[in-house]
Amino acid sequence: xxxxxxxxxxxxxxxxxxxxxxxxxxxxxxxxxxxxxxxxxxxxxxxxxxxxxxxxxxxxxxxxxxxxxxxxxxxxxxxxxxxxxxxxxxxxxxxxxxxxxxxxxxxxxxxxxxx
Amino acid sequence: xxxxxxxxxxxxxxxxxxxxxxxxxxxxxxxxxxxxxxxxxxxxxxxxxxxxxxxxxxxxxxxxxxxxxxxxxxxxxxxxxxxxxxxxxxxxxxxxxxxxxxxxxxxxxxxxxx
Numbered sequence: 001x002x003x004x005x006x007x008x009x010x011x012x013x014x015x016x017x018x019x020x021x022x023x024x025x026x027x028x029x030x031x032x033x034x035x036x037x038x039x040x041x042x043x044x045x046x047x048x049x050x051x052x053x054x055x056x057x058x059x060x061x062x063x064x065x066x067x068x069x070x071x072x073x074x075x076x077x078x079x080x081x082x083x084x085x086x087x088x089x090x091x092x093x094x095x096x097x098x099x100x101x102x103x104x105x106x107x108x109x110x111x112x113x114x115x
Numbered sequence: 116x117x118x119x120x121x122x123x124x125x126x127x128x129x130x131x132x133x134x135x136x137x138x139x140x141x142x143x144x145x146x147x148x149x150x151x152x153x154x155x156x157x158x159x160x161x162x163x164x165x166x167x168x169x170x171x172x173x174x175x176x177x178x179x180x181x182x183x184x185x186x187x188x189x190x191x192x193x194x195x196x197x198x199x200x201x202x203x204x205x206x207x208x209x210x211x212x213x214x215x216x217x218x219x220x221x222x223x224x225x226x227x228x229x
Contacts, residue, residue, distance in 0.1 A: 004158070033217075042119070042204055042219030043159070056216060091158060103149065104217065106159040 002026075004107035006092050012113045013082055021077040021110045025094030032075050033093040033104065034067055043091055049075060082114045117142045119207060121220035128195055129228050136190040136223045138205035143186050149217070150179050150190050151204045159204065163190070167210075195227045 005024040013019055025032050031050055035043035045059040049069045057067070064082075069075040079086055089109040096103075118141045128134055138148070147166045151159040163172045163179040165188070171180040178191040188205055202224045206217040 045216045108158040
């Protein structure tokens with residue numbers, strides 16, 4: 001596609017439920033990133049994929065959060081037993097090079113609200 | 116731990132003014148710095164990327180400078196327009212890792228009044 005695509009754009013769920021958020025990166029981009037943005041804050045790093053593997057998952061807040069990228073393209077962020085504090089906009093980004101020279105291109109985000 | 120601060124948090128100016136947004140970072144060991152624009156309810160749009168070896172980058176009415184040793188960057192917007200109203204975020208990438216973990220500031224919310 002022309003840009004990074006994220007679905008759903010909005011998700012409302014109840015506390016304790018399971019949620020999946022999907023990211024479709026720019027075609028040909030090998031690196032994929034997930035960030036989380038709370039209201040009035042800058043985005044915070046969650047996880048980075050180079051190809052199919054998670055090169056850095058040190059930003060995941062706890063073991064309720066997990067992400068996969070099985071074929072090196074689309075990625076899914078999975079949140080188990082959601083809590084109200086998980087409410088935020090989840091942003092996905094991709095880059096061509098993946099190395100430290102790669103400029104990041106962001107999607108429009110998935111807004112998660114946990115009631 | 117890298118910390119990025121943006122000043123001011125909010126700025127309101129009349130159309131046509133030139134303005135400067137400031138970004139500072141605590142660890143000068145960065146590889147590059149990127150300025151983004153974020154419209155309400157939208158994702159981030161990359162504006163300018165400055166490598167650590169560069170002093171500035173320009174794109175149209177935007178000019179970003181980098182003083183790595185002092186841990187500062189500025190984004191200069193010339194002849195501001197109402198369409199420039201948005202939140203502007205700066206982010207730094209560290210030297211020691213290969214490709215991950217941009218650290219963002221909290222942004223400057225800019226309003227340009229017609």
